[in-house]
Amino acid sequence: MYFDSLQGLLMMNGHGMYVWSAYLAAIAIIMTLLVVPMRRRARLLQQLAREANGSEDKTVGNARVEQ
Amino acid sequence: MPISVNDAPLLAAQSLGLVRGGRELFHDLSVEVYGGQLWQIEGANGAGKTSLMRILCGLSRYGFEGKVLRPVTPLYLGHQTAVKALLSPRENLQWHVSGAGLYSDDQVDDALARLGLRGYEDVPSHTLSAGQHRRVNLARLFLSDACLWLLDEPFTAIDKQGVDETQSLLASHVDGGGAVVMTSHQALQVSCNVNTLNLVQGVVS
Amino acid sequence: MWTFFHKLGSPPWLYAIAGTILRWLVPITLIALVAGMIWGLLFTPPDFRQGDSYRIIYIHVPAAVVALAGYYVMAIAGAISLIWRMKMADVVMRAAAPVGAALTFIALLTGAIWGKPTWGTWWVWDARITSMLILLFLYLGVVALYESFDNKEAAGKACAVLSLVGMVNIPIVYKSVDWWYSLHQPASIKFTGESTIDPSMLYPLLLMIAAFYALFTCCLLMNIRAELLQRESRTQWVKKIASEKGAD
Amino acid sequence: MQRQHPQSCSRGCLLSVPHTGQFCARVLRRQLLLAVRRPIEIGNPLLFFAIVIVLFPLGLGPSPERLVSFAPGVLWITALLSNLLTSDAVFRSDFDDGSLEQLILAPQPLFFSALAYILAHWLTTGLLLAAVSPVFALMLNLPVSALGALFVSLLLGTAVLSLLGGIGAALTVGLKRGGILISLLILPLYMPVLIFGTAAVQAAMTGAPSGPYLAILGAMLSLAIALAPLAIATGLKVSIDA
Numbered sequence: 001m002y003f004d005s006l007q008g009l010l011m012m013n014g015h016g017m018y019v020w021s022a023y024l025a026a027i028a029i030i031m032t033l034l035v036v037p038m039r040r041r042a043r044l045l046q047q048l049a050r051e052a053n054g055s056e057d058k059t060v061g062n063a064r065v066e067q
Numbered sequence: 068m069p070i071s072v073n074d075a076p077l078l079a080a081q082s083l084g085l086v087r088g089g090r091e092l093f094h095d096l097s098v099e100v101y102g103g104q105l106w107q108i109e110g111a112n113g114a115g116k117t118s119l120m121r122i123l124c125g126l127s128r129y130g131f132e133g134k135v136l137r138p139v140t141p142l143y144l145g146h147q148t149a150v151k152a153l154l155s156p157r158e159n160l161q162w163h164v165s166g167a168g169l170y171s172d173d174q175v176d177d178a179l180a181r182l183g184l185r186g187y188e189d190v191p192s193h194t195l196s197a198g199q200h201r202r203v204n205l206a207r208l209f210l211s212d213a214c215l216w217l218l219d220e221p222f223t224a225i226d227k228q229g230v231d232e233t234q235s236l237l238a239s240h241v242d243g244g245g246a247v248v249m250t251s252h253q254a255l256q257v258s259c260n261v262n263t264l265n266l267v268q269g270v271v272s
Numbered sequence: 273m274w275t276f277f278h279k280l281g282s283p284p285w286l287y288a289i290a291g292t293i294l295r296w297l298v299p300i301t302l303i304a305l306v307a308g309m310i311w312g313l314l315f316t317p318p319d320f321r322q323g324d325s326y327r328i329i330y331i332h333v334p335a336a337v338v339a340l341a342g343y344y345v346m347a348i349a350g351a352i353s354l355i356w357r358m359k360m361a362d363v364v365m366r367a368a369a370p371v372g373a374a375l376t377f378i379a380l381l382t383g384a385i386w387g388k389p390t391w392g393t394w395w396v397w398d399a400r401i402t403s404m405l406i407l408l409f410l411y412l413g414v415v416a417l418y419e420s421f422d423n424k425e426a427a428g429k430a431c432a433v434l435s436l437v438g439m440v441n442i443p444i445v446y447k448s449v450d451w452w453y454s455l456h457q458p459a460s461i462k463f464t465g466e467s468t469i470d471p472s473m474l475y476p477l478l479l480m481i482a483a484f485y486a487l488f489t490c491c492l493l494m495n496i497r498a499e500l501l502q503r504e505s506r507t508q509w510v511k512k513i514a515s516e517k518g519a520d
Numbered sequence: 521m522q523r524q525h526p527q528s529c530s531r532g533c534l535l536s537v538p539h540t541g542q543f544c545a546r547v548l549r550r551q552l553l554l555a556v557r558r559p560i561e562i563g564n565p566l567l568f569f570a571i572v573i574v575l576f577p578l579g580l581g582p583s584p585e586r587l588v589s590f591a592p593g594v595l596w597i598t599a600l601l602s603n604l605l606t607s608d609a610v611f612r613s614d615f616d617d618g619s620l621e622q623l624i625l626a627p628q629p630l631f632f633s634a635l636a637y638i639l640a641h642w643l644t645t646g647l648l649l650a651a652v653s654p655v656f657a658l659m660l661n662l663p664v665s666a667l668g669a670l671f672v673s674l675l676l677g678t679a680v681l682s683l684l685g686g687i688g689a690a691l692t693v694g695l696k697r698g699g700i701l702i703s704l705l706i707l708p709l710y711m712p713v714l715i716f717g718t719a720a721v722q723a724a725m726t727g728a729p730s731g732p733y734l735a736i737l738g739a740m741l742s743l744a745i746a747l748a749p750l751a752i753a754t755g756l757k758v759s760i761d762a
Contacts, residue, residue, distance in 0.1 A: 002317060009314070013391050015325035022385040023309065026331045026378050030305070030487060033374050034298075037494035044501040050515030089506060126621055127761050129357065130425045140537075140627040147618025153557045154550070162550040164619050164633070166543055166626030288762050354754065406708045413705040426762035430691045433758065434705060437687055437751050441709050444740070448712035455719065 076101050077139055077215045077246045078123060081194055084132035085118055092118060093266055094132070102214065105241045105259055106248040110266030116250040117146070119266065123248060125216045140212040142167070144221050150177040152193035156184065159192060160210060171209050178209035181232050198224045205229070208236060218241065218249035249251045281358050284509040287500050291492040299413065301490050304483035309475040319473075325389040328382050329478055334484035335379035336404055336510065340442070342488055343407060344370030346414070347439035350432030362428035363503065372487055373411035375476045379404050391442030399453035410438045424503075525677070539754075542630040544636040551640030554613075561609075565602040565645050566652055572598045573656045584661040591660040592721035595670060596677070599649050600710055603678055608686025608702050610641045611693040611756065620693070621741045624760055630753040636684045638752070646678025662725070669724030669734070676737040677717040683748035684709045690755030713740060 007040040010016050070153050076099040084094035092115030100106055110116050121127040122142040123135055142165070151161050157175050172180075179188055182202040187195060192203070201224050208216065216237075230253070237247050238258045255261055299365040312330035320327035353361035383404065389394040396403075414431050421427030504510050538546070555562055580586055614620040623633055625732045653674050654667045662670065688706035691700030720733035 002314065004520060012324040012327075013318075013322055015327075017387050017494070018325055019313070019327050019387050019476050022328045022382040025381055025385075026335070029374055029378050029381075033371060033487070033491045034494070036500045037491065040498040041494065044498060045399070045514055045517045047503060048501070048510060052515045053513055057398060124625060126624065128757060129429060129761060140625070143622070143625050145618055145621055147621070148616040149555060149622050151550075151613075151617065151619065153554050158550075158553075162546050163622065164547060164550070164614075164626060165622040166628045186533060266470075268745060407710045409704070410724075411709065416701060416704050417691060420701055421762060423762045426758055429758040430755065430762075432688075433751055433754050434691060437709065440747060441712075444712050445708065448715045452715045452719075468667075471721070512705060 075138060078248065080123060080133065082133040083122060085115060087115065087118065094153055094208065098245045098264060100248055102244040102246055103241055103259060104262055105237060106212040106262045106264055107255060108250045108266060111150045115264060116264040120217055120219045120250060128210050139214050141215040141217045142211045143217045145219050148204040150192050150200045150203050153191060155189045155191055157188045158226060159203060160206060163207065174210055178206040182206050182229050183210055201225060201230060205233060207235065214245050216245065216247045218247065220250055222253055223253055274393040275368055282361065283358050283500050283504050286360055289498055290497050294490060294493050295484060298490050301483060301486040304479060304486060308476055308480040308483050312480065316476055317474050322390050325386060328386040330383040330480045332379055333477060334387060334481040335375045335382065337481055338484040338488050339372055339407060341377060342368055343410065343442065344439060346372060346437040350435040353428060354432045363499045365432060367499050369411060369414050369493050371491040371495065373408065373415060374406040375488065376404060376411055399450045403449045409488050420428055432509060479484060525618055526533060533583065537627055540628045541757050544738060545634045545761040547633055547636040551637060552624040552643065553639065555644040562648065564642050567607060568602045569598050569649060570656065570756050571650065572601065573659065586600050587661050588661045591634055591657060591662040592725065595653055595657055596661060596714055598627055598718045599653065599678060600676055600681060600714055602643060602649065603687060604703055604706065606645045607682065607689050609697050609698050610686055610689045610705060615693045620756065621760055631749045633710065634686065634749045634752040638682050642679050642682040646682055650674035663736050666721050668726040673717045673720040673737060676741050680713050680744045683744040685749045685756060687748055688724040690752040690759060701724035
């Protein structure tokens, strides 16, 4: 471990602000890169599930017309 | 002149299928066009007539199922007239970008005269009306020696005399061994028999 | 092998195989990223010239490397969709574009932040940073072209052509920018020239590059699954998956 | 005079199809005639070039020494922008009236037809730009020794720019508002040409030989001639199909 204390780690003798800002920005972008498609897929599935359930009870009434 | 059936078809479409905006326009549609046949594609507006024509002539290459075999280069007349406003009708026809042959001046004069454009051969096209532009485009039929003609509503904005002249040309082209596939809302009065392809049922009659 | 290539063309199969790969790839990627960052930040000696600010290299270089590789993945997928008319390759290209653009942006951002302590300016017209900026413009060009088409099928084909043209041009752009940099800039400390990097710094870098490649693959596969659901929303297999998802 | 109709088509069709060279010459002549018949469209890029050149002294100050240090970059960037502005219209008019569909269906390969279109575009923009540029170079106090290098570099460079702009035009011809989009697509590809173009002029200014830079521009031109029409042809087929 090249830093004696938490304080040393944060300061990184003067360069800490740049290093940590770069890492945090990168981590933020990486998180969005991972989360966005997950949420998009979940939303699509939910919407399709609602459509699937929604259309099921609707077709019971006019099932004959559908065929 | 008996139609020689053993020739290879000038155009063969195998199990074409097209879905547009979630609606299935046609599917599993196969048709073979031989020399000496005139095909008319019928269907209401939006039934996919123009889409089918664009698939047959090769403008649409993606987004549909099935295959189209095209051994010969067809002559295609679309909705747009492809007439450059800055060029005169003669220049438009003689330098046409469809890659057709070189037409002599009197061939062009004769073709334009038959469509009632005598005297307009060398005026800039921007002085002509839209109907006259369509007739300049139609004049390509009188000049071309292509075997296969694909015409997308050729008679819109054409007067009675022009329609009759063109219909007689279609008949003589088909009798001469050529083939025509066209879409039109008007009933055709042509001497040769007409095969119709109705898009609503996708049935070939 | 050919049946594999052909099977790759069927959406449900691709959706399923992407799911299984993701199940074990996502945890590995997260572990590798975290380990690499900790290793790079805490357990490597500071650089004798640049001090601790060089630690940004563990984000900047991997992001740059994978961003460039991402463009090639996108271009090759585009080529496959153009030549063999495979709809799935079109989906892969569509999924790769935003991920690559985001990684290029990470590389640029970290490069700019890194430039401040070493050169005192927020933006330094170094050869690699400038080429990275042009790569970002190439990515944004593909995304912009895709968004401006209404018919998404044609959009995919047009983007395939543009990404292929971009792929041919990338080496030319990189070489000419390197040459331009050497013409105007006397050979001061080359920003990207640390070839003699000693092993203790090299290993975390290699780990981070591997982690970023895994990250790119994860994001790509996730985007593919989402894109598949959207494009094939009317097909039976999507309805089946949706109803299963709805049930549990 | 009843035209003799082909009796039987089965023995092959389109007997008198002009071969590719003849067809491309005809397309080139047609495009040049279309351009000449509306001369203002040839004048526009030159006027744009002139006006933007005038902007730079207003922005950078009139002192000759300052101007001369920027002259190569200013001249080249202005030529590049005026070329970019005109490249949107290469296929636009033919797309609007339907000629582009006919061109794509022509039996002759689209590779050479696209090349003919781009050559016509270059003759009416790039060539004139290169011819006019020495006048503005002198206004920017460029030494006379560099005028030759400027002319040749612009000659080669604008040809490459026209080919690359043709790719952008082919991809965006189907879009209603393709103008701005084309610059985002194509400017990254223009950058290498700009780098070596200005380098050639700067070298000539300092008396160094500008030969190697012009050679690289020539190499870029030959690569563009070989590959760009492929992308243009595919782009046109995709845009027509949209």
